[in-house]
Amino acid sequence: MKLLQLVIFAAATTSCTLAVAFATHATAEKPASPIYGVTIPDGYRQWQLIAPAQEAAPLNELRAVLGNAIAIKAYREGTLPFPDGTVLAKLAWKHVQSPEFKPASVPGAATTVQFMVKDSKKYAATGGWGFGRFIDGKPADEAQHRTCYACHQALVKNHDLVFTRYAK
Amino acid sequence: MKLLQLVIFAAATTSCTLAVAFATHATAEKPASPIYGVTIPDGYRQWQLIAPAQEAAPLNELRAVLGNAIAIKAYREGTLPFPDGTVLAKLAWKHVQSPEFKPASVPGAATTVQFMVKDSKKYAATGGWGFGRFIDGKPADEAQHRTCYACHQALVKNHDLVFTRYAK
Numbered sequence: 001m002k003l004l005q006l007v008i009f010a011a012a013t014t015s016c017t018l019a020v021a022f023a024t025h026a027t028a029e030k031p032a033s034p035i036y037g038v039t040i041p042d043g044y045r046q047w048q049l050i051a052p053a054q055e056a057a058p059l060n061e062l063r064a065v066l067g068n069a070i071a072i073k074a075y076r077e078g079t080l081p082f083p084d085g086t087v088l089a090k091l092a093w094k095h096v097q098s099p100e101f102k103p104a105s106v107p108g109a110a111t112t113v114q115f116m117v118k119d120s121k122k123y124a125a126t127g128g129w130g131f132g133r134f135i136d137g138k139p140a141d142e143a144q145h146r147t148c149y150a151c152h153q154a155l156v157k158n159h160d161l162v163f164t165r166y167a168k
Numbered sequence: 169m170k171l172l173q174l175v176i177f178a179a180a181t182t183s184c185t186l187a188v189a190f191a192t193h194a195t196a197e198k199p200a201s202p203i204y205g206v207t208i209p210d211g212y213r214q215w216q217l218i219a220p221a222q223e224a225a226p227l228n229e230l231r232a233v234l235g236n237a238i239a240i241k242a243y244r245e246g247t248l249p250f251p252d253g254t255v256l257a258k259l260a261w262k263h264v265q266s267p268e269f270k271p272a273s274v275p276g277a278a279t280t281v282q283f284m285v286k287d288s289k290k291y292a293a294t295g296g297w298g299f300g301r302f303i304d305g306k307p308a309d310e311a312q313h314r315t316c317y318a319c320h321q322a323l324v325k326n327h328d329l330v331f332t333r334y335a336k
Contacts, residue, residue: 054272095222163266
């Protein structure tokens with residue numbers, strides 16, 4: 001019985017250690033943005049649309065801003081500031097002329113995917129928002145991430161640092 | 169007892185008649201497109217994004233095409249033709265310069281909301297698709313609806329009459 005208990009204890013311990021190691025490994029594998037440590041949220045492409053946008057030259061991009069459930073609820077109810085847990089995703093593509101309908105521009109190659117994550121404690125120094133800009137799944141460099149808060153703070157302080165409005 | 173039975177029968181009959189009248193009335197109230205009888209699906213604004221688009225002058229519109237669950241599954245799996253039950257929603261807004269960020273155009277006033285509904289039997293004469301174009305919740309006239317199938321048939325016959333591709 002002593003031996004059996006030992007074996008069970010050892011098995012349980014090993015299993016637990018492996019689970020912890022695996023979880024740590026999985027977290028470490030997910031690329032995080034400099035400064036903020038924002039990672040790409042699972043399933044963000046399935047989130048609801050807040051609004052599309054178009055960016056003029058030199059970027060020439062088509063964009064769509066999506067939001068997680070907390071974000072969508074806040075938009076619908078006009079809640080400002082956005083509650084903790086809000087995540088906004090901005091998807092951007094080069095806009096290219098539709099080969100089938102000349103007056104239309106449609107998404108070409110993807111350029112960036114950007115996220116704003118609301119956590120009023122963790123990101124208290126930047127208005128409660130953490131930022132992440134990703135290119136091909138990899139975070140952009142620290143210099144690029146230094147520009148996020150400054151620009152949002154300068155231009156949309158009155159809308160909790162968020163540019164995008166809900167398109168009705 | 170006879171009288172009571174009669175009262176119960178009369179009450180049940182009246183209630184049933186009212187229920188049928190109400191249901192008929194509710195159906196009649198939902199505006200349907202000419203030719204196709206397409207109505208605005210409940211909850212379409214919560215559907216997932218297929219792709220944004222931009223329309224040049226004279227329309228100057230920003231657009232977003234959303235799809236119901238059947239549509240999204242078909243896009244993900246590359247299913248062509250789209251299965252019966254597919255519904256696509258195209259939301260369009262005038263594009264206006266962002267007052268907060270000059271290089272960006274954002275949605276202004278809503279212009280049209282348009283739907284394509286796949287029902288290979290009901291719409292056999294138009295490639296399996298029914299069309300509906302709505303302005304302020306009201307269907308556009310028959311002349312406008314006459315243009316839908318002809319244009320889709322001429323330009324995107326090879327993609328089951330659907331212009332929009334899934335933006336990745």
